[in-house]
């Protein structure tokens with residue numbers, strides 16, 4: 001658990017972070033979202049003491065971070081930044097093995113860990129391990145960045161706009177990976193972004209920031225349903241709020257399940273349980289259908305989802 | 316290398332034709348009645364007769380022709396051919412000596428002509444191009460260079476070349492030559508070493524303190540702008556005065572002239588490239604990399620050695636390379652204030668109008684500079700991450 005209590009940071013006259021209170025529960029993904037310059041990075045960097053705070057308290061599992069040796073603190077907090085910050089003169093394997101190395105793990109264990117992480121992040125231990133960062137695509141480099149952050153098996157993950165520099169398709173792919181990995185590892189994560197869609201997608205809870213303050217701190221759904229101010233409303237955008245809401249739910253949550261899996265009719269499009277309701281609605285509009293079957297991975301029809309059910313998401 | 320085997324090479328034939336033209340037009344060597352008097356020049360034919368002229372001409376034509384043919388393995392063959400030609404090149408001078416040197420004169424000697432130098436130079440260019448086409452490893456290039464040096468060394472030790480003026484000068488001054496070599500190396504490498512340490516400290520200070528950057532860079536740049544002779548001269552008076560005042564310095568051999576002012580001046584010149592490269596290299600380490608390193612839990616010490624210094628090292632070594640070559644050259648000038656080294660021969664030779672004595676100083680200086688260049692470049696290539 002990370003607790004920020006009345007935390008303030010000034011740079012000369014500017015107040016970058018203005019007395020914020022924030023509690024991040026163990027295992028949750030807290031996304032700090034807000035426009036550029038609102039103090040997100042500053043907040044993040046005070047947690048691992050890359051920046052000293054001007055006043056207030058920051059506690060990790062009840063202990064003030066200022067009482068912990070900064071290196072020991074950081075070794076227990078994975079850190080991912082937008083520009084990756086990979087060491088250009090080290091191979092991918094050596095980059096990932098950095099924290100295990102600092103923790104003086106035996107070579108065998110470190111090597112094993114590196115391979116494990118390469119596989120976890122969808123990289124190839126055979127070919128990618130020996131490459132240098134300049135030989136990687138942007139998406140691959142950021143996968144290595146995340147692998148490096150996870151290598152020492154830290155309890156906490158700090159991510160500062162990690163996917164901000166990637167193209168839309170790669171970004172979405174990495175967001176999916178991030179959700180998959182988080183389901184597996186349950187790291188307490190603080191994730192900074194200026195992209196509200198990314199926030200809605202990844203967050204357990206979102207903290208909306210403006211001018212160094214937290215305007216609203218709640219679940220994605222609550223923020224969508226009840227924005228605390230016009231600032232938050234503007235951030236969400238008024239045009240597609242309904243669709244954003246649909247995007248938060250999966251087909252599996254609302255479908256009508258058959259008692260027994262069936263063989264699907266051969267010509268119909270099917271949905272997956274993991275698809276969002278937004279995807280389901282889009283498919284129905286495209287197919288001009290009032291309902292669509294839900295297929296399992298094996299291709300059996302396990303249920304159906306009806307259009308009325310989608311449209312009742314906002315009660 | 317599919318491209319290079321299929322395509323006719325144009326560089327080598329052009330170089331071969333140029334060499335052919337020059338070696339037929341220019342004097343291959345000169346026969347001098349004694350050390351100072353101007354001698355008689357001999358062209359390729361005059362110097363080596365039909366046999367020699369035929370071998371040289373045939374070799375150049377063959378090399379040029381071979382390069383234009385899509386023969387498999389033509390570049391390995393060319394590499395062997397050209398290396399061998401360069402190895403045995405001094406035999407041409409031996410032929411000149413055997414054919415044209417008057418037998419009755421103890422003072423008569425052979426001078427090296429422009430034709431010989433041109434041939435050596437163009438053959439070296441052709442070999443370089445061949446190595447390039449072969450994408451030869453440093454290892455292979457170094458082997459070829461060593462073979463050529465070995466060839467020249469063996470030729471120089473043969474009876475037939477004993478009358479070569481350059482070798483006569485060397486034999487007259489063999490002891491001084493060894494002495495000059497050690498002084499030259501000590502002075503230039505000592506200056507490089509001392510200025511490297513100084514430059515590192517200065518560059519670190521500049522990285523840490525913004526306010527020191529301009530004055531320090533200004534100072535080292537200013538020292539670089541003083542002409543070398545003037546700087547050597549300028550140091551004489553204060554050092555002489557100091558040595559007068561402090562007998563300890565006198566005991567150490569520090570005087571107004573000699574190695575002390577030379578070393579000081581060399582260090583002064585070496586500081587700019589070293590400080591500038593070290594400073595820029597350390598400053599150019601990306602901020603994000605250092606941020607990530609710190610964020611991952613590295614100590615400042617680890618960040619400095621494993622990240623900053625490690626990333627900066629190729630640029631720092633490049634600074635050392637430039638400085639070393641420059642220092643080796645400047646040390647030759649330092650002979651003017653009695654510092655010793657190969658410059659001694661150059662200035663003696665100039666004074667006596669004995670060109671081969673000048674060469675005895677100039678050639679080893681050039682050779683030292685090339686060797687330093689090769690070693691330090693190789694060091695940097697080894698460090699660069701492969702792609």
Ligand SMILES: Nc1ncnc2c1ncn2[C@@H]1O[C@H](COP(=O)(O)OP(=O)(O)O)[C@@H](O)[C@H]1O
Pocket residue numbers: 011014015016034035036037038039040041042043
């Ligand atoms: N090192 C610094 N020196 C001075 N001002 C800074 C520094 N870092 C950040 N700031 C200021 O603090 C504010 C918040 O910055 P930051 O936390 O980086 O914003 P965000 O990450 O949300 O874009 C900005 O106004 C920025 O100009």
Ligand SMILES: [Mg+2]
Pocket residue numbers: 040041042160
């Ligand atoms: Mg930021």
